[in-house]
Amino acid sequence: MDYKEEIAKLLKKELKLNIDFLQLIEVPPTPEMGDYALPCFTLAKELKKAPQQIANELAPLFKSSWLDKAEAKGPYINFFIKKSCFFEDVISKIQKEKSNYGSSKEGKGKNALVEHTSINPNASPHVGRARNALIGDSIVRILKFQGYKTETHYFVNDVGKQIAMLVYGAGKKKVTFSGLLQLYVDINNKVKENPELEKEVFSLLNKLENGDKATKQKFKAIVDTCIKGQAKIFGELDIKYDFFDYESQYLWNKRTDEILKMLKKTGKLSEDEEGRMVLNQEEYSLPTKAPFLVLTRADKTSLYPLRDIAYTIDKANRAKGKNIVVLGEDQKLYFQQVNSALDLLKFKAPEAVHYAFVLLSDGKMSTRQGNVVLLEDFMKDAVSKANEEIKKRYGKADLKTAKAIAYGAVKYAMLKVANEKNVTFDMDTALNFEGETGPYIQYTYARARSILRKAKKVPAKADYCLLSADSEKKLLVALCAFPEAVKAAEAHYRPTDIAQHILDIAQAFNEFYHSCQCLSDCVEPKLRDARLLLVSSTSIVLKTGLSLLGIDAPEKM
RNA sequence: GGACCUGUAGCCUAGCCUGGAUAGGGCGACAGCCUUCUAAGCUGUAGAUCGCAAGUUCAAAUCUUGCCAGGUCCA
Numbered sequence: 001m002d003y004k005e006e007i008a009k010l011l012k013k014e015l016k017l018n019i020d021f022l023q024l025i026e027v028p029p030t031p032e033m034g035d036y037a038l039p040c041f042t043l044a045k046e047l048k049k050a051p052q053q054i055a056n057e058l059a060p061l062f063k064s065s066w067l068d069k070a071e072a073k074g075p076y077i078n079f080f081i082k083k084s085c086f087f088e089d090v091i092s093k094i095q096k097e098k099s100n101y102g103s104s105k106e107g108k109g110k111n112a113l114v115e116h117t118s119i120n121p122n123a124s125p126h127v128g129r130a131r132n133a134l135i136g137d138s139i140v141r142i143l144k145f146q147g148y149k150t151e152t153h154y155f156v157n158d159v160g161k162q163i164a165m166l167v168y169g170a171g172k173k174k175v176t177f178s179g180l181l182q183l184y185v186d187i188n189n190k191v192k193e194n195p196e197l198e199k200e201v202f203s204l205l206n207k208l209e210n211g212d213k214a215t216k217q218k219f220k221a222i223v224d225t226c227i228k229g230q231a232k233i234f235g236e237l238d239i240k241y242d243f244f245d246y247e248s249q250y251l252w253n254k255r256t257d258e259i260l261k262m263l264k265k266t267g268k269l270s271e272d273e274e275g276r277m278v279l280n281q282e283e284y285s286l287p288t289k290a291p292f293l294v295l296t297r298a299d300k301t302s303l304y305p306l307r308d309i310a311y312t313i314d315k316a317n318r319a320k321g322k323n324i325v326v327l328g329e330d331q332k333l334y335f336q337q338v339n340s341a342l343d344l345l346k347f348k349a350p351e352a353v354h355y356a357f358v359l360l361s362d363g364k365m366s367t368r369q370g371n372v373v374l375l376e377d378f379m380k381d382a383v384s385k386a387n388e389e390i391k392k393r394y395g396k397a398d399l400k401t402a403k404a405i406a407y408g409a410v411k412y413a414m415l416k417v418a419n420e421k422n423v424t425f426d427m428d429t430a431l432n433f434e435g436e437t438g439p440y441i442q443y444t445y446a447r448a449r450s451i452l453r454k455a456k457k458v459p460a461k462a463d464y465c466l467l468s469a470d471s472e473k474k475l476l477v478a479l480c481a482f483p484e485a486v487k488a489a490e491a492h493y494r495p496t497d498i499a500q501h502i503l504d505i506a507q508a509f510n511e512f513y514h515s516c517q518c519l520s521d522c523v524e525p526k527l528r529d530a531r532l533l534l535v536s537s538t539s540i541v542l543k544t545g546l547s548l549l550g551i552d553a554p555e556k557m
Numbered sequence: 558g559g560a561c562c563u564g565u566a567g568c569c570u571a572g573c574c575u576g577g578a579u580a581g582g583g584c585g586a587c588a589g590c591c592u593u594c595u596a597a598g599c600u601g602u603a604g605a606u607c608g609c610a611a612g613u614u615c616a617a618a619u620c621u622u623g624c625c626a627g628g629u630c631c632a
């Protein structure tokens with residue numbers, strides 16, 4: 001039962017006003033003040049009475065089987081739900097739905113296409129780039145949880161100058177994934193010192209675009225090495241892709257020509273004084289200096305934006321429902337330009353999820369300059385730290401658990417911060433496993449599981465009237481709010497909402513853990529049963545919440 | 558020059574969309590708690606002009622405007 005809605009119904013019955021009461025109902029700041037509250041300020045205006053007076057007059061009128069009492073406190077009416085009903089409702093729902101608890105199932109029968117990661121295939125990914133993959137992967141998990149049939153795409157920019165630089169830098173040498181970053185840094189320095197070399201790089205690119213077989217081979221070799229390496233790292237983090245879409249296919253197929261033809265029909269495509277094809281986007285009043293998007297070179301070969309428009313149109317055609325793309329904030333304006341082109345051709349543009357950059361304490365990360373924290377290094381450090389901690393506690397290493405903890409720390413560290421905020425990355429802070437971290441939540445789960453293991457059996461039913469501690473109530477309230485958190489996370493494509501909420505649950509559980517015993521002999525068997533169900537419900541919700549962030553929940557740690 | 562995002566204790570962060578009760582957490586610091594279900598935990602103390610200013614409102618961290626600072630972008 002949704003008590004908020006029930007209260008709104010009661011209000012409607014009493015007041016007969018045409019107001020959306022559901023909107024007005026809130027949760028009071030502390031549990032002693034009740035479970036839900038109605039501020040009477042808005043009513044004061046409608047009824048032309050002081051809010052305190054309204055609260056006083058109205059409060060005694062509310063009666064219902066599930067309502068313990070409604071109490072006026074200043075300008076508020078505080079509603080207290082009958083404890084047994086509240087616990088019964090939430091716990092039985094969790095126990096019944098198990099790992100599906102929290103899913104609105106609103107995506108059932110619907111489809112979603114998500115493009116994420118799509119980083120330059122020029123080196124091992126740094127933690128800044130990883131933010132895209134982590135956010136994207138979590139969004140995919142959330143959508144799947146809500147019932148969407150979801151497919152994941154990675155757009156591989158295998159045509160750009162960066163790849164040409166690598167091909168040029170590699171020469172005849174065979175490159176390895178781990179050597180790519182150094183190669184990239186070196187060749188950038190070399191070209192900087194001797195700008196003449198850039199011509200060679202562009203001639204390689206030119207050869208590629210003209211379909212020169214040997215050059216194609218060289219590009220492919222490097223890109224394959226890189227994608228394979230990246231996929232391995234992301235795969236280690238359990239981030240998988242259904243499709244790798246290569247930009248280069250738009251060099252060989254005729255899609256870009258078709259798009260140009262379509263654009264020509266709109267009358268917005270023209271040739272500029274240099275002979276390039278440019279799209280006039282004036283009508284969209286984008287905040288650019290000039291309202292033109294350059295689509296081709298003078299020789300009419302495609303530029304990146306044109307290939308990207310072609311790809312985005314292909315995706316729009318393919319997507320049967322939601323169509324989402326995760327992009328860095330640097331792509332915001334450019335994305336609007338691409339969108340406007342799609343709009344002009346009457347295609348539905350994807351929804352973008354933007355995120356801000358990850359910074360280092362001493363400045364920005366730059367692959368070109370090599371001052372980056374590589375995701376794989378972060379992962380490695382985290383694993384060895386986790387293993388040390390395990391050794392400290394259990395005397396011997398356990399790689400599987402260490403990885404679960406380490407990757408939980410890596411993912412949580414990146415996902416707990418709102419997408420649009422810059423993250424200042426500091427390895428020491430990120431490797432702290434205490435406080436608001438993935439391991440803290442995993443630890444909480446392991447504690448709950450430990451109790452359940454020792455209890456051997458969780459009863460099917462219990463008398464929830466016996467649960468009278470504040471910490472029990474607080475925990476229940478947090479569990480009850482989980483579906484809303486999932487809904488919010490889905491609506492705004494914000495995994496952070498879930499990260500924050502399961503932290504609340506974990507904190508509430510740990511408080512409960514310290515103040516309420518379950519297995520001690522001093523605990524009445526009936527109370528023990530009720531508490532065990534609360535523990536079991538917590539473990540279910542924590543595991544689900546973690547899984548939506550792509551984080552494993554080890555049974556022991 | 559223009560556009561978007563961000564600004565909350567020494568540091569990090571929630572709340573802002575949808576205004577409402579005492580601005581939640583965490584790190585770090587300090588003081589406690591393991592012969593009781595995992596101390597990767599818990600409790601307590603200190604620490605906040607919610608960037609600044611004005612406006613709207615009975616009520617502003619939240620809405621509006623201007624300014625300042627950081628991030629991002631503008632063939």
